[in-house]
Each structure stands twice: as structure tokens, then as C-alpha cells.
Amino acid sequence: TGLSRPRAPAWGRALLGRATMGCTASTESHGVEQPARRHSISRRYSLHELLGQGAGGVVHRATDRGTGKQFAVKMVPEGAKGRWGDIANEVAMMQKLQHPTLARLHAVVPSNTRTCLVLELYPGGDMIHGMTNYWKDFGMIPMETTRNLSKQMWNAISYVHSQDCVHRDVKGDNFMMDTRRITHPDNKIYLSDFGTVCECPPEQRLAQRCGTVSYWSPELFQRNYSQKVDVWAVGVVMFGLVSGKFPFKGETEVRSKDLRIPARCPADGAELIGLALERRERKRPEAKKLGGHRFLRGAAAHCD
Template structure:
């Protein structure tokens, strides 16, 4: 919704940025381009076209900080198609705006009765407005009676008059459901209750008096030191990993949506504003385009995304924290989207040359345009730049469950290839896997069963898991018939080939893995047999597709075939 609990900054260079809420948007069309061929020809290319460089990335238009200019640019004008799609979802953007075709009319007979508590004003005193979004506003407030009498709270007010479509009604209903079910995390704003009357919905939450993360960035002169940035990013990743494990994707992560609990320099950071959040099952993808332009991930613009989109936004925040400018900039929303799809963030301008190589590597692994190669929140917490063995508490990663299911359903040949690749992992790469294995509770003999997957998840479950159907997914995985896994096989099952392809050392891993495979598992194989193992349809031109996978000299898998086999059955991208 774009509402926030902290006071807005009156600075012409950093005006508040609106969130995009456009579920019916047409898929963004990438600018034509041809991907460059890498040194390693059999690597799977990024699903997006090649990028251009030297895009303007050091100018400011809205709320997030960047390098200061002699005169500020005006805020960008909303693109026409975005304004139209906003209107289709929520009715006219302006009270007297002419109606827009394709369903912008107010839907007749909308049920705006949410079943929330009544008598709001008998229990709360509404204070001054402290933040305003596109479809509502946030006020301070005070509890008038009950156990919390006298306590200050934040109250988000959503006028029912603004709910002109069934989608907007469901958005408000879902925001309350998510806030109420995601209870207990220290970096998540505390939800108290929801009320309603004839005119408004009132969401009562914890009041954070420390201001927005954006304000702190500006007060720091536009950028943080590496150590200060780490402290912020660890807290952001902690709450994001918690949400993702429960099957919730925030979809509007930005500095304005993180508040400090107090003015103390080391006060706790809290995530707020779940107005655009949604539930997502681990094996499902979302397709509505929502978020804030500067923080939106490429796959969101392609209308096929999951929790990885939040990690892109975290990468943008990290970039801003470390250098004080946005990685992607343009004067218009369409230009911003084009930059997100095509431009590469600059790491050449100051202060990047003076920052650690680990800090740059961290940001680059989050701002990878191929979502499959991006770090998860749990993996990011294990990154060498952030890892602190004395303080780190690595959370369970739902991606482990997806990878294990894919492994179990794979052919025996692919399992052998993955086990060979896992043998090439270095100690620092195994750290994350060892932490995940330990969270699954191996027995004294060092084995886990698939039932361990369910047991471990239930230890961290909230009510959100029911709505997101994460538990249904895990029940399906744990019901599969498979032997117990020791750590060696777990590492093979939980390894992400796409993420390894993003490493500078990928070529060495692939060649070394192939050597292990040649020694232990490679054997003569017919093309028809390989096609059967991969589950290819007879309608596929098998000989054309697979002829380069097999060496003609001895009928064994070639290096190309080995690398392709690592990716499994699918010979085309998911999105």
C-alpha cells in the first residue's frame, strides 16, 4: 500500500515513491539483444538477453538515496500503461478521472464486510498522521482501555471507499491475514488486531519511533560503512528468510518499508507494510506485476516469479547502503524497467573500488538477472561477507525441499552426475549445506529420512504455512518412498546447479565433476536409453537434441552431456 509508520522526509531530491500494483500488466518486452557467448560454451545462458552498460545510474528522482547533484531532477511521471493498470485494479487513480476501459468501473455489490472487530473508537484514540500511501494512511494512536491502556500504537487506516474492485478488497483482507499469521519474529512489526466500521479498516500495530531506514541512510550522508551495512542487511535477511520459509513473499522491500524501533543507533529494524504481499507455494510462480519501480526484479516484469524477487530487492537495498546510489535509474518508470531488464549495475565508480571484494560479490550474487542463480536469504546469511560464527543463526531454507524433491524424482544417471559434482565443493561452499543438514536433525548414524523434512519445518511453522500451502508441498515430498540420506548424498540432492553456474570457478567444478563421473559412473549409453531416462516425449526429435551428449568413440556421456544432465529433465526454461 505504500504506507509507512515513520514521518516522511521533506526533501525535494527524495520524494516518496509509489508502489506499482498492476496484476494484469502485459509482459515487459526486453530490448532486442544477443547474449554474449561465454568461455564455457555449454553453460546455460541467462534467460534474459544481453545487457548494455554505461546507463545513467547516478541521478536521483525519488525516495531512495543516491549521489547528490547540483540541482535535483523532478520526480518521474508515471507511465501511461502503469496508471491505467492501477486504475483497473483499484478504480480511478484520481477522484474525477475519466473511466478507463477493460474493467475500471466500480464493481457493484462488493462485500466490504471483513468480519473484523467493531467499536474501534471506543478502544483507541486516533492521533496525527505519520505516513501516507496510495490507498491509505498511517496514524499514531493510543489504547484507551484494556491491558494495553495508555500504550502508543500505529494504526493503518484503509478507507473502504478506495476499495472499488474485488481485488482491492482481497488485498486488504490478505494483508491482515499475513500480519496476523506471521507472528513472533523480532524483525517483523508486531500486529495487535484489526477493526472495521462502515468507512474504514483499521490495522493496529506496534509503533516504531526510530524512523525509516531511508532516513538513517540520508543522515549517514547517503551511504553506510561496510560494518554498519552488514548489521542492517543481516536483520533484513533474517525477516525475509522467515517470511519465505512460511511461503510469504513481501513484494515491496525498500528502505521506506523498514523502521527502527527507537532512535538508538543500534535499535532493532522492523519490516512493515505487507499490503502487496502474497502467499506462494514452493513449486508455484506468481504473475502479477507489483512492487516499487527501482526495486522490482526482472522476472516480475516478465510475470513469472517467486520468493527470489524479494532477494533482488534486498540486493538493491544493499547496493544503496554501500554506495549511496541506485543500481538502476531512469527518468521514467518505463526507463527504469528497461534498465532493470538490460543494464548492469556499475561497480567501477567510487566508493566501490575501495570496498571489499566480498561486499561486491555479495551484491552481485543478489543482482543476478537470472533468478535461478540468485542467493536465497538463508544462503546470503552464510555468505563470507556476513558470516559470523559467534552470532550467526542460519535459518532453514525452503529451497532445500524443492531441490531434494527434484533429486529424488531424477533418473539414476542424473543422481550419479550430481553426486560427482558435489564432490568438487570446497569447505566454504559446504558450510551452508552442513548447516541445513544439521537443522534437519540427522540421527546418531548421520542419516536423515524424508520425514525429517516435515519435522524440521513444523518446528518453525506459523499459520501462514496453511494459506501458502507450504505444508502440503512438504507432506508430498516427505511421503515419497526413498532411502535415508547421509550428508554426502544430501549435498548432491541439495546442490543448485544454476547457482554454481554463476560462480567464477564453475568451469573448474564442471570439469572436475566430470572426471569423477567418468571414473565412477560413466558408461556406454544409447540415445534412446538416455531419452527414456530423461523422460523425453517420442515427439521430440531425440537424435537432434541428444546427439552431442554422447561421445561417438565409446558411446559414453560427453562433457556437454554431463553438464546438460545436471539440469535434469527440462530442456526449456520454466519461465
């Protein structure tokens, strides 16, 4: 089964978020602009076309009336069932986790009816969109592109883990690109969608299921997991980059199916994917270690 194309316009879908369970929020602002009083988003920003919509709200392209700079504005109704706690957690995690490899939150604009997040606008769309477009027009993605994107994914996850957090919904849809051509040597990607992020030191165990089932590790199915669920998920994305498919379909295959990496993948790349998709959590390396794997050396990553 091939990796599916996004159901909503490229990068807008990745910003809409999903249910968050068992997350710990922070109240520090870390430089994110937070207006002292509630007011309409339209006072400062001109809203343009709809970029995406879902249960968590809508995302519009917007222009700052004062500077002319473009952003993405995610609007979440304050009365939406189950969403207020999610958006508060998402804001807290984006304030805490600030790094060149992560999507950036510029401002939080509350009103009486909704909360608006003013986010960096990434014109390249999400990585799944870039992958499927390339497959359709040209065939398999070049290995140098896989190396470049993989290096950036590992650096993003390594940073999140270094801050004693876990993302829990790592996938191609949630990496935003700054150029539409996925094979561009300077293409930079940014991890987004922080609705499932929570604080989780390496020794802590979590039980709540969240994220996207196709990227779940064996221990997430078992409801007893920690940071290495993100390591497994990056392995799934890497497998998709070299094959155009998911490595497993369903819990039974995750637990028992032999991993067959396409012959076009060099030996060191296959080794890295195999390490990330190690079923035994205790033997699966940490993200930081895999980020230094020999397959990734020389990749033009933007986060060192």
C-alpha cells in the same frame, strides 16, 4: 540517481500499502485481537497526529486508553475502490507471518465505515529516512552498519520464504527502525507493508506485476517470477547502503548494465551484492543461503 527521500512522514508512508494482485488470504487469527462487534476506534484509543496518508488510507499515532501504550493506527475506508480486498489480504498475511524481524499487528478494529489496523509503533522511522538523514549530515554509511542492517533484511526475507510466501515490495521504505540513529549498534529493523505479500511456494510462478519498479528483477519485468524477486530487491537495498544510489534505472539497465560496486565496499560485501543481483534467476541463490554469507558474520542481528 540517489535513493529518494520519502514523500510522506517517515514510517507512516510505509504502512499505507499498495495494490495487491493475485494474493491468497488466510482467515486464521494467530493471536491477533479481533473484536467480535464493530465499534469506534476512539473508544479504546486516543488518536494523535497524522503520520502518513495515501491512496490506501491514513496512519495516526495512537494511545491505548487503558494501558497508555502507543501504537500506529492505519485506517482504511471500507468503501475505498479496490482497497477492501487488499486490506483483508494484508491482515491475513500479518496474522500468518509472525517473527521478530517483521512488523507486528496487534488488533483489527472494524466499524461501519472503515477498518483500522492497530500496529506496533516504530519510533525510528523507515530505513530510507535514516539513510538519507545520515548521508546529509555525515556522508556514507559505515560498513559495520551496512553489515548489521543487511543481516536483518536477509533474516526477515528468509523467514517469509520459509513460510511459502513472497513479499514483492522489499525496499528501504518498508523496513522500520526502532531507533532514529541508523548507525546505532543495537538498531533493529522490521519488515512492514504486507499489502503485496502472497502465498508462493518455491516451485510456483507468478505473473502479476506489483511493488516498486526500481527494485524489480529481470523476471518480474517478464511477468514470470517466484520468491527470488525478494532476493534481488535486498541486493538493490544493499547497493544503496554502500553507494547512495540505485544500481539500475529502468528495465534496459536491469537487463544489460554492468554492475559496478564502489571500491569502498569490501570484497565479501561486493560478492554478496553481486550474488543477490544475479540476472539469471536460476543462478541467483535463495535468501536463506545468502543470509549465511561470510560478509554478514558477526553482525548484531536480532532475529537468530
